[in-house]
Amino acid sequence: MFCVISFIVLSILGVFSAENRSLAREALDCVLRRVTLRPCNTGFDEKMKARILGFVITKTETGARILNRFFEPLSWIFVLLFLGSAFFAVRGVYLFYVTGSCNGLNQSGFCVFDPTGQSNQISNVGESCPVVLPGEDPVSLKGVNLDGFPVLNAEGEKSIVFIGSYGCEYSRKAYPVVRQLAEKSAARFTFLYYPVKESSDYLAKVGYCAYRQDAEKYWSLVDTFFTAERSQIEDESFIRQTLSEAGYNADTILFCASDPQTEWVVKKQLSEVVKTGFFGTPTVFIQNEVLIGPKPPRVYAIALNGLLYWAR
Amino acid sequence: MNIQKIRQDFPLLGWSNGRKPIIYFDNACQSLRPQAVIEAVQRYYEETPACAGRSMHRLASEVSRQVDEARQQVARFLHAGRKEEIVFTRNTTEAINLVANALDWKAGDVVLLTDKEHNSNLIPWQMLARRFGVCLKFVPSNPDNTFNLAAYQQALQGGVRLVAMGYTSNLDGVSIPAEEVVRLAHKQGALVLLDAAQTAPHQRLDVRRLDADWVAFSGHKMLAPSGIGVLYGKYRLLETMQPFLVGGDTVASSTYEDCQFLPPPEKFEAGLQNYAGIIGLGAAIRYLQQIGLENIEKHETALNQYLSEALKSVPGLQIIGPADARLRSGIVSFFIPGVDHHRIALMLDQMAGIAVRSGQHCVHSWFNSRGIPGSVRASVYFYNTEEEARQLVDALIKIRKVL
Numbered sequence: 262m263f264c265v266i267s268f269i270v271l272s273i274l275g276v277f278s279a280e281n282r283s284l285a286r287e288a289l290d291c292v293l294r295r296v297t298l299r300p301c302n303t304g305f306d307e308k309m310k311a312r313i314l315g316f317v318i319t320k321t322e323t324g325a326r327i328l329n330r331f332f333e334p335l336s337w338i339f340v341l342l343f344l345g346s347a348f349f350a351v352r353g354v355y356l357f358y359v360t361g362s363c364n365g366l367n368q369s370g371f372c373v374f375d376p377t378g379q380s381n382q383i384s385n386v387g388e389s390c391p392v393v394l395p396g397e398d399p400v401s402l403k404g405v406n407l408d409g410f411p412v413l414n415a416e417g418e419k420s421i422v423f424i425g426s427y428g429c430e431y432s433r434k435a436y437p438v439v440r441q442l443a444e445k446s447a448a449r450f451t452f453l454y455y456p457v458k459e460s461s462d463y464l465a466k467v468g469y470c471a472y473r474q475d476a477e478k479y480w481s482l483v484d485t486f487f488t489a490e491r492s493q494i495e496d497e498s499f500i501r502q503t504l505s506e507a508g509y510n511a512d513t514i515l516f517c518a519s520d521p522q523t524e525w526v527v528k529k530q531l532s533e534v535v536k537t538g539f540f541g542t543p544t545v546f547i548q549n550e551v552l553i554g555p556k557p558p559r560v561y562a563i564a565l566n567g568l569l570y571w572a573r
Numbered sequence: 574m575n576i577q578k579i580r581q582d583f584p585l586l587g588w589s590n591g592r593k594p595i596i597y598f599d600n601a602c603q604s605l606r607p608q609a610v611i612e613a614v615q616r617y618y619e620e621t622p623a624c625a626g627r628s629m630h631r632l633a634s635e636v637s638r639q640v641d642e643a644r645q646q647v648a649r650f651l652h653a654g655r656k657e658e659i660v661f662t663r664n665t666t667e668a669i670n671l672v673a674n675a676l677d678w679k680a681g682d683v684v685l686l687t688d689k690e691h692n693s694n695l696i697p698w699q700m701l702a703r704r705f706g707v708c709l710k711f712v713p714s715n716p717d718n719t720f721n722l723a724a725y726q727q728a729l730q731g732g733v734r735l736v737a738m739g740y741t742s743n744l745d746g747v748s749i750p751a752e753e754v755v756r757l758a759h760k761q762g763a764l765v766l767l768d769a770a771q772t773a774p775h776q777r778l779d780v781r782r783l784d785a786d787w788v789a790f791s792g793h794k795m796l797a798p799s800g801i802g803v804l805y806g807k808y809r810l811l812e813t814m815q816p817f818l819v820g821g822d823t824v825a826s827s828t829y830e831d832c833q834f835l836p837p838p839e840k841f842e843a844g845l846q847n848y849a850g851i852i853g854l855g856a857a858i859r860y861l862q863q864i865g866l867e868n869i870e871k872h873e874t875a876l877n878q879y880l881s882e883a884l885k886s887v888p889g890l891q892i893i894g895p896a897d898a899r900l901r902s903g904i905v906s907f908f909i910p911g912v913d914h915h916r917i918a919l920m921l922d923q924m925a926g927i928a929v930r931s932g933q934h935c936v937h938s939w940f941n942s943r944g945i946p947g948s949v950r951a952s953v954y955f956y957n958t959e960e961e962a963r964q965l966v967d968a969l970i971k972i973r974k975v976l
């Protein structure tokens with residue numbers, strides 16, 4: 262068993278040094294002889310054992326004695342540990358590929374490929390907004406009425422629902438990716454605007470009015486709000502300019518936005534969004550999957566193709 | 574003899590590039606090389622990298638002169654009568670093979686060996702047994718592995734063509750009483766070849782006093798570069814011997830049908846020689862003579878006594894050969910029953926940078942006949958110190974506690 266573990270370890274170390282490569286070759290020789298049930302006569306295991314003991318003895322004599330006594334069982338333990346960690350490593354790579362996180366979809370444990378956990382970052386729904394904490398209930402669209410929310414490709418077969426906020430850095434990162442995917446795949450794209458900060462509530466009303474007035478022009482408005490400087494989007498003159506550039510009459514839209522009736526409808530819409538149980542933006546529903554935080558583009562595509570199923 | 578000063582001549586014995594000095598106890602296999610030898614070799618390659626003898630240009634004559642000087646030096650080192658008695662070979666093994674292949678053998682010729690010969694002084698004779706029906710006889714050692722003179726005398730009685738014996742055993746460091754061995758052999762009309770691989774580096778050799786017919790040894794066990802060895806042979810014998818390896822440089826002239834061999838030693842030195850090795854051997858001998866072989870022998874014996882005594886504190890350790898360290902020159906060969914000798918050697922290397930040899934030391938026949946799997950061999954040279962010996966013993970005590 263020692264030959265096996267040595268082969269594995271030395272093969273990895275062999276990437277860095279020629280000496281380890283030649284030792285790995287010796288170890289392989291040793292392994293093959295074992296496997297074919299010939300006596301392991303390379304002396305490799307003996308050589309390595311002596312070297313390891315020689316090293317340990319200089320640190321702790323007792324340790325060396327124990328190691329000498331239980332060398333084979335310890336080798337087994339190392340092999341099992343290695344196989345276990347190898348399994349988790351491969352699983353981590355796979356999960357990272359399909360979900361953007363080594364630990365699985367929306368799981369925020371440490372991941373070497375994404376050490377800062379970017380793909381799970383969200384702007385929490387702030388204190389000044391209706392506080393919604395990650396609840397027991399899973400985030401889902403079940404029982405949520407999506408009527409009246411802006412929809413692109415209403416006839417699309419597949420469905421993408423994007424909850425995001427113009428003021429949220431992570432929504433801004435995810436939005437263009439998801440939007441592009443929706444366009445490319447002709448999926449039905451529903452946009453649920455949810456302001457993480459109360460001050461951007463206003464934009465919810467502006468958006469509502471704009472969409473109601475002209476659903477076509479609406480999307481260029483959204484695109485602009487997601488890409489403009491964050492400090493600008495709360496500025497009324499910027500909003501006016503954006504509306505005009507999108508082809509709206511700014512006065513009409515802003516008048517509509519200040520209408521109490523609009524406020525009532527938007528509030529209703531926001532409370533509908535809250536029903537999803539989401540706890541931060543961006544939250545994206547693709548087919549039956551919920552993706553929280555800005556994922557790498559491939560992950561959204563995989564979800565749209567229904568392949569995230571395998572990552573469970 | 575100022576050991577600390579001597580040690581400075583050996584690059585591996587000092588700190589270099591942050592690497593600890595090695596503790597080198599594998600001198601019976603190869604010795605370390607002093608700077609003087611390294612420089613001599615380098616000088617050859619830098620200044621005169623040419624053929625001796627064959628060419629006429631300046632470089633060639635300079636190499637010829639240096640090779641000649643080295644041959645002279647070896648002759649003086651051995652106290653040989655003339656430098657033509659010195660044949661350069663690759664090593665002891667080749668020297669022994671030369672003798673084995675240069676005599677006319679008949680079925681039934683007896684070659685007498687000891688029971689602990691190095692394979693280099695066993696296999697060539699076994700080949701003769703296979704090819705010509707030569708008969709090999711072995712003189713059994715005393716129980717303490719010393720030479721059994723009585724058994725030897727008895728063995729000589731049956732008629733022996735050649736006595737081929739290790740002068741000093743690489744297994745346990747025991748030397749045979751060579752002068753007596755030669756005298757008795759000659760009395761019975763037998764020729765004598767001494768394998769002095771473990772003798773020449775460590776004690777004064779006087780081939781004329783020994784009266785041995787051939788003496789073989791290797792340069793690399795006595796500070797010289799690897800791949801250079803020597804066969805000393807009495808000139809009149811060399812003259813009558815068939816050359817072993819033949820070809821370029823061995824003949825004065827040739828026709829399509831025949832050739833005319835050069836006189837010894839050239840007729841035995843076929844092909845381009847190891848000039849760097851020969852010149853390096855000259856430098857090594859000069860170095861050894863500066864220190865003095867008597868001093869070397871005295872130092873090694875004292876160190877072996879210290880080491881052998883200190884090793885008594887390692888539980889279960891058994892030394893091969895006589896208890897008296899003075900009879901084992903610079904070699905301490907030991908084993909601990911039940912503990913793998915290779916493991917000990919590897920651990921010594923890993924733990925303390927101590928280089929020893931482990932295994933059967935090419936004396937498989939001795940180990941196999943006694944059912945001993947192998948041993949660890951520490952072989953000292955004049956640059957080893959008591960402090961190094963102490964470190965070896967300390968490490969062994971530690972290992973013993975663990976294994």
Ligand SMILES: Cc1ncc(COP(=O)(O)O)c(C=O)c1O
Pocket residue numbers: 601602664665666667691693694739741742743768770771791802
């Ligand atoms: C006693 C003896 N004879 C012969 C030899 C062979 O020497 P080489 O390998 O230099 O030919 C050795 C080498 O260890 C030896 O110790």
